[in-house]
Amino acid sequence: MSSGRGSERVLILLEWLAGQTRAVTLAEASAALEAPKSSVLNLLRMLVDMGYAEREGDTAYRLVRLPGEVAAGHVLQGTLLRRCEPAVRAAVAASKETGFIAVVDGAYVRYLCKILPDREIRYDRNIEIPRRTVQVSSGVAILTGLSDAALADEAARAEAEGLGAAQALVERVQEARAAGYAVTRRGVVEGAAGVAAPILDAKGKVVGALNIAGPAARLAENLDQIIDIVRSGAAEASAALGWRGAPLGA
Amino acid sequence: MSSGRGSERVLILLEWLAGQTRAVTLAEASAALEAPKSSVLNLLRMLVDMGYAEREGDTAYRLVRLPGEVAAGHVLQGTLLRRCEPAVRAAVAASKETGFIAVVDGAYVRYLCKILPDREIRYDRNIEIPRRTVQVSSGVAILTGLSDAALADEAARAEAEGLGAAQALVERVQEARAAGYAVTRRGVVEGAAGVAAPILDAKGKVVGALNIAGPAARLAENLDQIIDIVRSGAAEASAALGWRGAPLGA
DNA sequence: TGAACGCGTTCAGTATACTGAACGTACCAT
DNA sequence: ATGGTACGTTCAGTATACTGAACGCGTTCA
Structure with missing residues (x-):
C-alpha cells in the first residue's frame, strides 16, 4: 500500500x-x-x-489557512455539520423533541441532519425530501438573512407559485428577524409544529438554521421553553462557526 | 518545481x-x-x-479531523494566535493601550504577540523576555486555571524563590478567579500597570491570557473601562477557540 | 437463473517525484 | 578584507509513487 x-x-x-x-x-x-x-x-x-x-x-x-478551515464568510457544509451537531444534540436533550440542521439550497431547505429524542412519541420524518423555504420554520429563519429586496423577490416568486401572499411572508420573516426565531404552529406535515433560529457564520451571515420540531399539541404546551432552547442552541452553533456577536433579535 | x-x-x-x-x-x-x-x-x-x-x-x-484543527482540549499555539489575535486588536482599539496574548511555559509566562495602540505615549516592551507567572497579571490570570493543590504548590515554589508570600499569591489568584480578571497596578516595569483575563479552550481549560497594559496613571484613570474591555476580549478569544460557556467570574 | 453492472481491491508496468551535492548569496568573525 | 558558515535554490541521478487493466464480489434486472 x-x-x-x-x-x-x-x-x-x-x-x-x-x-x-x-x-x-x-x-x-x-x-x-x-x-x-x-x-x-x-x-x-x-x-x-x-x-x-x-x-x-x-x-x-x-x-494563513488550514485545509477545510472555516474561512470568514464561507462555511463548508461538512464542517458546518461537524461543528454544529453538538449544539443540536444539546437542544434535543433539553427539549426532548426532534432536532434538525437546515441549509438553503436554491428555493429549498435541505436538512443536513436529524437527531431524534429518546422518547416513544416523537416526530420523525424523512429529511431527504427538501422543503420550500417559505413553508417551514427553518426556511423562514434562513430568509431572515436576506436583504429586503431579495426577500421581496423571494416572496413574489412564492406568491406566483401559489404558496401564499407575498405580503404575509414578508411580515412573517420580519417578525422572525425581530424575535430571532420562527415558529410554525402547523407544519407541512399534519399535526407537527416547529421552532427554528438562524445559524450565523463568523461574519454574521446566515448559513443555516437550527430547528426543533414535534407534535403540535406538545410544542404548544412548552412553546416558551422550546423557543429559549432553540435560540440558545442556534447561538451555540453560531459560536462554533466563529460568530462572536449577539444572536439575531437580541 | x-x-x-x-x-x-x-x-x-x-x-x-x-x-x-x-x-x-x-x-x-x-x-x-x-x-x-x-x-x-x-x-x-x-x-x-x-x-x-x-x-x-x-x-x-x-x-473526523482536519490538519491543524483545534481538537477538544488541545490548542496549537499558532492556531491560538491566529484565532485570538482579532480579539486583542479589538481590545487595543477600544482601550488605546497595548495588548498581549500570553501563554504559560513552565513557571514562566511567554508572550505570543504584542499589539501597540495608535498613540504616541504607549507601553512598549520586548516580549521575548518571559516573565514569572506570579509577577504579572497575565500569569495570575492563567493561574486561575490551576487546581487548589497545584496553586498551593506554585505559591510555595514562588515563596521559596523569594517572590512573595505564598498566602498572598493564593489570595490574589482566588480574587482573580472570582472576578474573572487580574490587575497589576504596579508592574515589573516601573510605571506600568496591566489587566489580564484568562482565555479558555473548547473544554473550558485555561490556555492563555489576554492582557492590556499601559502607563499606571492612565490605567488607573480608566480602570473600570479597561477591565470591561479585557473581559470582553478574553470572552471573544475564548469563543474563537470554541468555548461556549460563560467567562470566568460571570 | 444468468448476464450485466458497479464497486473495492490488487499489482506490474509506467510515470514522476525526491533528494544529495553543489552553487550563489548574505552575514559574521577575525 | 578575507575566510568560514548557513541559508535558499537548482538539477541530474536516484528512488518511489501512480495507475490502467484485471479481478472478485455483490447487487440488480430481465
Whole structure:
C-alpha cells in the first residue's frame, strides 16, 4: 500500500505550522520534519501556490489557512455539520423533541441532519425530501438573512407559485428577524409544529438554521421553553462557526 | 518545481471531504477529484492511518479531523494566535493601550504577540523576555486555571524563590478567579500597570491570557473601562477557540 | 437463473517525484 | 578584507509513487 511521501509530509508540515506562532524559515521546517531542504522547499512552495501559506520576505513562510478551515464568510457544509451537531444534540436533550440542521439550497431547505429524542412519541420524518423555504420554520429563519429586496423577490416568486401572499411572508420573516426565531404552529406535515433560529457564520451571515420540531399539541404546551432552547442552541452553533456577536433579535 | 501529485491531491481531498455531510465512498471521491480509484484509495487509506478519517463499514469514509484543527482540549499555539489575535486588536482599539496574548511555559509566562495602540505615549516592551507567572497579571490570570493543590504548590515554589508570600499569591489568584480578571497596578516595569483575563479552550481549560497594559496613571484613570474591555476580549478569544460557556467570574 | 453492472481491491508496468551535492548569496568573525 | 558558515535554490541521478487493466464480489434486472 502506498501513498506519497509527499502526501504524508504535507500534513505533518501543516500540523507543525499550525503550532508555530511566527513565520518560519525553510531551514527550521526542514529540521522540524527531519526532511531534506529541497523536499520541504517544494512542499512550502506548493502550500503558497494553493493559498495555505504566504511568503514573508525572502526567508520565511507563514500559515494563513488550514485545509477545510472555516474561512470568514464561507462555511463548508461538512464542517458546518461537524461543528454544529453538538449544539443540536444539546437542544434535543433539553427539549426532548426532534432536532434538525437546515441549509438553503436554491428555493429549498435541505436538512443536513436529524437527531431524534429518546422518547416513544416523537416526530420523525424523512429529511431527504427538501422543503420550500417559505413553508417551514427553518426556511423562514434562513430568509431572515436576506436583504429586503431579495426577500421581496423571494416572496413574489412564492406568491406566483401559489404558496401564499407575498405580503404575509414578508411580515412573517420580519417578525422572525425581530424575535430571532420562527415558529410554525402547523407544519407541512399534519399535526407537527416547529421552532427554528438562524445559524450565523463568523461574519454574521446566515448559513443555516437550527430547528426543533414535534407534535403540535406538545410544542404548544412548552412553546416558551422550546423557543429559549432553540435560540440558545442556534447561538451555540453560531459560536462554533466563529460568530462572536449577539444572536439575531437580541 | 515539483511537489507531488499526491501532496496536492490530499489537500483537495480534505477540502472536498470537509464539504460533505455524510460518509463518502471511494467511487464518489474518485469522481469528485477526477482521479483514478487506485490513487484515491491510497490517499483515503493514508488519511485513516493518520487519524484524519475513519472507515465506516466496508464502503465509506468519514472525515473526523482536519490538519491543524483545534481538537477538544488541545490548542496549537499558532492556531491560538491566529484565532485570538482579532480579539486583542479589538481590545487595543477600544482601550488605546497595548495588548498581549500570553501563554504559560513552565513557571514562566511567554508572550505570543504584542499589539501597540495608535498613540504616541504607549507601553512598549520586548516580549521575548518571559516573565514569572506570579509577577504579572497575565500569569495570575492563567493561574486561575490551576487546581487548589497545584496553586498551593506554585505559591510555595514562588515563596521559596523569594517572590512573595505564598498566602498572598493564593489570595490574589482566588480574587482573580472570582472576578474573572487580574490587575497589576504596579508592574515589573516601573510605571506600568496591566489587566489580564484568562482565555479558555473548547473544554473550558485555561490556555492563555489576554492582557492590556499601559502607563499606571492612565490605567488607573480608566480602570473600570479597561477591565470591561479585557473581559470582553478574553470572552471573544475564548469563543474563537470554541468555548461556549460563560467567562470566568460571570 | 444468468448476464450485466458497479464497486473495492490488487499489482506490474509506467510515470514522476525526491533528494544529495553543489552553487550563489548574505552575514559574521577575525 | 578575507575566510568560514548557513541559508535558499537548482538539477541530474536516484528512488518511489501512480495507475490502467484485471479481478472478485455483490447487487440488480430481465
